[in-house]
Every structure is written in structure tokens, then in C-alpha cells.
Amino acid sequence: MKLLHLAAAVLNQTPLDWHGNASRILKAVRSARAQRATVLCLPELCITGYGCEDAFLSSNTCQRAWATLQKLLPETRGLIVAFGLPVLHQNAVFNCVALAVDGRLLGLVAKRHLAGDGLHYEPRWFKAWPVQKRDIHITPEGESIPIGDLLFDVGGIRIGFEICEDAWVAQRPGVLLAAHGADLILNPSASHFAFGKTEIRKRFVLEGSRAFGVSYIYANLVGNEAGRAIYDGDAMIASGGRLIAEGPRFTFEECRVTTATVDVELTRLMQARTASHRPSLITDQHLLVSSPFLWPDISLADAPPPPTLSDWEHQPRQKHEEFSRAAALGLFDYMRKSRSRGFIVSLSGGADSAAISCLVALMVEFAVDELGVDRFVQILSSPGWKLDILSDGNHRKLVRQLLTTAYQSTDNSGPVTKQAAFDIAEALGAHHYELDVSAIHQAYVSTIEHALGRQLEWKTDDIALQNIQARVRSPGIWMLANINGALLLSTSNRSEAAVGYATMDGDTSGGLAPIAGIDKAWLREWLSWMETEGPLIGSQTFAIPTLRAVNVQQPTAELRPPDQAQTDENDLMPYPLLDAIERAAIRDKQGPMDVFKIMRVQFPDIEAAQLGEWTDRFFRLWSRNQWKRERYAPSFHYDDENLDPKTWCRWPILSGGFEIELAELRNYLSQNPAL
Incomplete structure (x- = not known):
């Protein structure tokens, strides 16, 4: 021996x-x-x-x-x-x-x-x-x-x-x-x-x-x-x-x-x-x-007992557990290594910003559970700034010092999202503000109407009227970040990045995009899990029942007037389909025709004409929006299929946009109406 x-x-x-x-x-x-x-x-x-x-x-x-x-x-x-x-x-x-x-x-x-x-x-x-x-x-x-x-x-x-x-x-x-x-x-x-x-x-x-x-x-x-x-x-x-x-x-x-x-x-x-x-x-x-x-x-008596795996490694929802821990650890290190004093989130009452806010709270829970409150505070404090060690048992006071959220309403914002944002912030312990930016929004619209000599209408100026609302929210939230010396977190997800369903210098504003590598459909699944179960911390699970206020909603940008009943999936397509098309087209490098045929098998209940229209929409939006992906804040990598052009997915900013391929797909559909 x-x-x-x-x-x-x-x-x-x-x-x-x-x-x-x-x-x-x-x-x-x-x-x-x-x-x-x-x-x-x-x-x-x-x-x-x-x-x-x-x-x-x-x-x-x-x-x-x-x-x-x-x-x-x-x-x-x-x-x-x-x-x-x-x-x-x-x-x-x-x-x-x-x-x-x-x-x-x-x-x-x-x-x-x-x-x-x-x-x-x-x-x-x-x-x-x-x-x-x-x-x-x-x-x-x-x-x-x-x-x-x-x-x-x-x-x-x-x-x-x-x-x-x-x-x-x-x-x-x-x-x-x-x-x-x-x-x-x-x-x-x-x-x-x-x-x-x-x-x-x-x-x-x-x-x-x-x-x-x-x-x-x-x-x-x-x-x-x-x-x-x-x-x-x-x-x-x-x-x-x-x-x-x-x-x-x-x-x-x-x-x-x-x-x-x-x-x-x-x-x-x-x-x-x-x-x-x-x-x-x-x-x-x-x-x-x-x-x-x-x-x-060395004798066998000198051998130490082998370390045992953490209990969470044996939990059934491994992907949910891994995401919770990877994102929390990523935020912890990004914050301390960038010498930031916490995080700022524009909390809209929707899924993306709610998920990011929850991840910050999980960062506190995981880190304090392992390090203890004193070491947690010592590691994150910096010269001229120190966290208050006082904690009330569930660490809400620590979260309040590290997470600031703001709901920024315009005339098109509704009471449901406003209340949801408040409830989530309250449940997590965040320092929450409610900011009315409708006057700023209207001032921009009036200025441009005066310059053009005409009134802006939703029928003719839809994109411009939507985007200005998202953009007027950026200066205020950046101002809070500067005042606090904190890191502004961008709320864009991977599904939106694929088709450019985001406003540059609006909801994409931020120094870090922690969920830009996560599909919207799976993110909503994770939020439902967080509402009812949550990750294992110590010997107990950490659920946030208040997330029900977010999970019952249909995702919406909430930028058009309420009577238009805007939803993300009406603007784009069902998120599970969007994510499946993205994987086939971008990860597997399939062309429009092959993607359509693959989706026809995966989603047999969708009519061929509708499926063809959505496939066409994806490729057009993907091609024209590479410039947006180039400008996204740095994102975390959770798998090997990220759309970040600075690391995994390189694509030309200017391209032919699949013009011939999409024409062939449309011709194929017109010649095969019985599909």
C-alpha cells in the first residue's frame, strides 16, 4: 500500500x-x-x-x-x-x-x-x-x-x-x-x-x-x-x-x-x-x-472524510437551482470587482425586471448563508462606504442597502404593473421609488410635433411613440445609479435580443445584462418556481409568493395605449416558438426553409401559413438588429449558445437579410396551401 x-x-x-x-x-x-x-x-x-x-x-x-x-x-x-x-x-x-x-x-x-x-x-x-x-x-x-x-x-x-x-x-x-x-x-x-x-x-x-x-x-x-x-x-x-x-x-x-x-x-x-x-x-x-x-x-487514519455534496445538488430542478446560484455568484463578484455600491433596477412590474431583482436578493441570501453577515459586509464594503451589519433575520435590511428599484410610469402604464412592482420590491426589501415620467415623455412628443408641424399618431408613428417612452426612463434611473455609486442592471432577455425587441438607450440601458442569456419562456418558468418553491438555502427553500402578481400577467412592453391591449407575443410570436426558431437558426445554423420544416414538426398545431409568417419575421428581425446586440451591456453566460457577439455569436451588422431564402419560403408556402 x-x-x-x-x-x-x-x-x-x-x-x-x-x-x-x-x-x-x-x-x-x-x-x-x-x-x-x-x-x-x-x-x-x-x-x-x-x-x-x-x-x-x-x-x-x-x-x-x-x-x-x-x-x-x-x-x-x-x-x-x-x-x-x-x-x-x-x-x-x-x-x-x-x-x-x-x-x-x-x-x-x-x-x-x-x-x-x-x-x-x-x-x-x-x-x-x-x-x-x-x-x-x-x-x-x-x-x-x-x-x-x-x-x-x-x-x-x-x-x-x-x-x-x-x-x-x-x-x-x-x-x-x-x-x-x-x-x-x-x-x-x-x-x-x-x-x-x-x-x-x-x-x-x-x-x-x-x-x-x-x-x-x-x-x-x-x-x-x-x-x-x-x-x-x-x-x-x-x-x-x-x-x-x-x-x-x-x-x-x-x-x-x-x-x-x-x-x-x-x-x-x-x-x-x-x-x-x-x-x-x-x-x-x-x-x-x-x-x-x-x-x-501516510496511514488510513490520516485520511480526511470526503466532502459531501451540498443538499441542493440533489434537488429535482437542477437547472433552476444552477441558474439561481450562478447568477447570484456572478452578481456578487461583478459588484465587488467593479467597486460598485449595490444595484439599480428599473422595476416595471414585469417578468424580466422582477427576475433580476429576485437574483439580487438571492445573492444576499446565498452569500450570507455561506459567509455569515460579518464577512459578507466586510467583503462588499469599500473605502468610504460600508454596509450596515444589522439584519432582521431574513436579511431584508441588507437587500435594502444593495438594491434600489424604481417604477417609472407614463400615461400608458397601468395599475396592475405598478402594484406588482411595489409588491415585489416590498417582499424583497428593496429601496423602491415610484417616478412619474409622463411629463418628460409628453415634453419630448410636443417638442418633435412642434418641429414637424404635425401631430404624432399611433397609426403612422407607432415605433417612435413607443421608443420615446422607454428612453425617457433611462436618464432618471442612470441618475439614481450615479448618485448611489451603484451598477445599473439592464433587463433585456435572450429572446428579445434575438429579434431586437428592445429600445436602445431605453430598457437596454445598464452596465450589466444578467439575464441576456436566458430565454423568456424559461425565465417565466423559473419565476413560477420561485413563487412556489425556490432554491434550497441551508435546510429551507426560499420562495417569493408575491411573484404571483407578475406570473399571472401576459408579458407586455406597456408602451401603447391601454385600449390596444399590447402583449409581447402579439408583437412577435409565442415565446416558446421564438426560442425554438432561434436555436435552429442560430445555434444549428439552419436556413429559413429548413427552420420552417423543423418547426412544422415541433409545433404541428400552428397553421403552416402562420408558422411561415413567424419564421419570416424572425429572420428579418434577426438580421436587421445585430447592431443592437453589439451594443448590449455585457451578459452572463449560462450555456454555450449565448447571443453575445463579443464572445459566442458573431454576425455581420449589415447583411443581405436572407432576402432570397425568405422569398423561396414564401413561394413554397404559396404553392403548398394544404400543408
Whole structure:
């Protein structure tokens, strides 16, 4: 029996925050040491932060990262620690892991497979390291360090790496590492959160440990690191196909270390028993880097109990729970890292603004539940501004200090939405204002009528009369944000973004759009769940029954006169259909004709002519409104199908607008009236 005590750390890092990132790494190293771990895997690019973007191409970034590594090396005496950082080598930047052994640098492993899809752009900054190639890196101190596709023999234990994307591809480095007798595979990752993604990670960690006959350590980032991507942590340690330890996800702590004890002899025997295992006995031995190391003697009595998953991980509505926690953690980090003093929401009494307000309240509930009131206040307070620690048990007083809402009425606003906004704000504990902007609205209309020499009419000036109402709400809500030093949250959702059903400089105003990646139909489902059940916090669920005032309404912009009974779906199409068309057209890249045929199967109860009209409407609105998506506030990513043009979904601002394709669809419908 040869026991090793392993550790995986999740860190809440910030790009280019040299002192902060180093202090959190140091905290992880010391925590691992305190828990008697010998091997510690830190996340990918943990020294610089993963989201440095084009700063990776700055010599200053690589130089400071290296200098930080040198300062941290003495802290690794008696330990084996994997640090992530960019390395400039042979006039190319590589995404590397530096393996430190007992206070000295043993070598640099460079990432073989770069993430270049979805919201990842690693090939823009890094070069992929070729398979089974090794070179010598000359450090700024003049030392010669091996770099490349390496395997380490440390005191008789062989350690290899799969760096994030390396484990997601078919030709995983683990295949060669196993052939060379690897005992441990470390996976430093920066794997952003997406709905259900943790199950995929768990599969490749478990399968890697089983198929390669190794113990596997997976370490990830946590929190909102750079503004858009949210990381859920998800540290895992597996051995021989069994998950031994798994850390909590969505932690509000800046550092969490998960440990486990493994038996190396068991995994070695597992390789020996596997008929398909073919050891590489002679070739590529130049890739092996050896170092003496005195491994501590560990008994089973020293093994800590494995951490247990949070109770919410076992709840039936996993997507609802994940969204609640991801958004709450994203808001928490965005607020403190942007040095904002709370949030401002233009609370219309509708679904979108109500959902965002609830997410702010959930941020308080989740964070206080984990951190406690004192630490919560300490983390969010800034020089010249400090939260009042007093809380009444359900933290409404904390919410009041962090969330300001305002209902801004015009002549077309109704009593139902006004009351709903008031009730939601009251239930959450928000500081709520009721602002009448009808005089400002009418002043703009009168000014333009005077300039044009005619009266504006709904029949001829519909869009202009709607948009001016949305826009007159922007200056006041921005003014409140400036006065409070707070962050204005934009209320646009993904369904509206797809078709441009939003007023630029109106309801799109804000510095952050936390639900711009969420479909309207699913958001309404989440609000219904929040009304009756809600997420699990501690041992109790957190429901907001007052949301019924919002959930019973049909979504409406409420910009036309009341007698026109305006609703969003009358202006556009049913939201479930809109969302299905968007996925087929944008995610799956199908043309109008194919989208129509797919929708015909998915929505057989909709008449073909009507379905064709709505399909036509989607493509026309999508094409003409890319300029709006370009101007949306930064949004959180909750899946890999976001419409954010700065990350996932690039589209030309000017295009042919599917003119020929839509003409073909209309012709097809006219020739097939019996569809």
C-alpha cells in the first residue's frame, strides 16, 4: 500500500490582479499543507487569471507572471504544486503549467489542445504545443528548464497533465501518459459554467481515472472572473474509476481546497490487470523529467472524510437551482470587482425586471448563508462606504442597502404593473421609488410635433411613440445609479435580443445584462418556481409568493395605449416558438426553409401559413438588429449558445437579410396551401 494525500484548489481570481491572485494561491498552498496534502493542483492560468484577453500578448503579463511564480516557489517546500501561467518561449506564448517540487521549479508543461470554440479564443493568444516534443526554456534568471509535453517522475511517482481542453478531445494526452506509467494525472482547468456541464466534467474525470488506471485531480476556477463567464468550481479527485472527493460548487469563498487519499499501488495493479494496457518501455523516454522527493508516510487514519455534496445538488430542478446560484455568484463578484455600491433596477412590474431583482436578493441570501453577515459586509464594503451589519433575520435590511428599484410610469402604464412592482420590491426589501415620467415623455412628443408641424399618431408613428417612452426612463434611473455609486442592471432577455425587441438607450440601458442569456419562456418558468418553491438555502427553500402578481400577467412592453391591449407575443410570436426558431437558426445554423420544416414538426398545431409568417419575421428581425446586440451591456453566460457577439455569436451588422431564402419560403408556402 502506497498512500498519497492529494488536493485540488478552486480559486476566485481576477485578470492581472497580481497581488490578489498571488495571495489567494498562497492561501490555497497553506490550506493544502494544513490538511497534510502533498500534491496540490491549482486552476489553469491561476497566476494571471484566465480572462486576460489580448493582455496575454503583452510582455509585461508574461514577465510579471514569471516574477510571481518565483515569489511563490519557496512556499512549496515539502510539497508538489502545479501553477498555471503563460510562458513566452521561442517567440510564442504558451498556456503552461509549472510543476514546483520542494521549493524549486522542475519543468513546464504546455497545453496541447487550445479551446477555440464557444466563448473561448485561446488560439488568438497561445500556440498549441506539438505532441511528444520537448525543448529547453531559458528563464529570465538564466536557468535551463524543460518545457513541452512532459511526464515527471517525482520520487518514484509519475505525474502527468491534461490541461482543461486536453481532456475534452478524442486524443487525450492521458493515453500516452498511461502508456508511460503515469500514476497521477492533474487537470488544471478554467472551465466556465454551463447548465448541466458538471456531469460532463464528472464523466471525463471518472473515465480518465478508470481507462488510464490513475488517480485524477481536477481543479477549476470559481466565480465571475472577468465579467462574462461564471465558473462554478467543481473540484474533483477520482481514482481507478471512483469519485473519491468533490468540492462544493458556486462557493462565495475566494479559495476552497478539496483533499483525498489514494493508493498508488491499487491503480498500478489496475493497469497491470488491464489487457489493453501497453507500456511504452523505450521510446520517448526523453520526455521524462525526474527528481528525488521524500514522500511522507501516510496511514488510513490520516485520511480526511470526503466532502459531501451540498443538499441542493440533489434537488429535482437542477437547472433552476444552477441558474439561481450562478447568477447570484456572478452578481456578487461583478459588484465587488467593479467597486460598485449595490444595484439599480428599473422595476416595471414585469417578468424580466422582477427576475433580476429576485437574483439580487438571492445573492444576499446565498452569500450570507455561506459567509455569515460579518464577512459578507466586510467583503462588499469599500473605502468610504460600508454596509450596515444589522439584519432582521431574513436579511431584508441588507437587500435594502444593495438594491434600489424604481417604477417609472407614463400615461400608458397601468395599475396592475405598478402594484406588482411595489409588491415585489416590498417582499424583497428593496429601496423602491415610484417616478412619474409622463411629463418628460409628453415634453419630448410636443417638442418633435412642434418641429414637424404635425401631430404624432399611433397609426403612422407607432415605433417612435413607443421608443420615446422607454428612453425617457433611462436618464432618471442612470441618475439614481450615479448618485448611489451603484451598477445599473439592464433587463433585456435572450429572446428579445434575438429579434431586437428592445429600445436602445431605453430598457437596454445598464452596465450589466444578467439575464441576456436566458430565454423568456424559461425565465417565466423559473419565476413560477420561485413563487412556489425556490432554491434550497441551508435546510429551507426560499420562495417569493408575491411573484404571483407578475406570473399571472401576459408579458407586455406597456408602451401603447391601454385600449390596444399590447402583449409581447402579439408583437412577435409565442415565446416558446421564438426560442425554438432561434436555436435552429442560430445555434444549428439552419436556413429559413429548413427552420420552417423543423418547426412544422415541433409545433404541428400552428397553421403552416402562420408558422411561415413567424419564421419570416424572425429572420428579418434577426438580421436587421445585430447592431443592437453589439451594443448590449455585457451578459452572463449560462450555456454555450449565448447571443453575445463579443464572445459566442458573431454576425455581420449589415447583411443581405436572407432576402432570397425568405422569398423561396414564401413561394413554397404559396404553392403548398394544404400543408
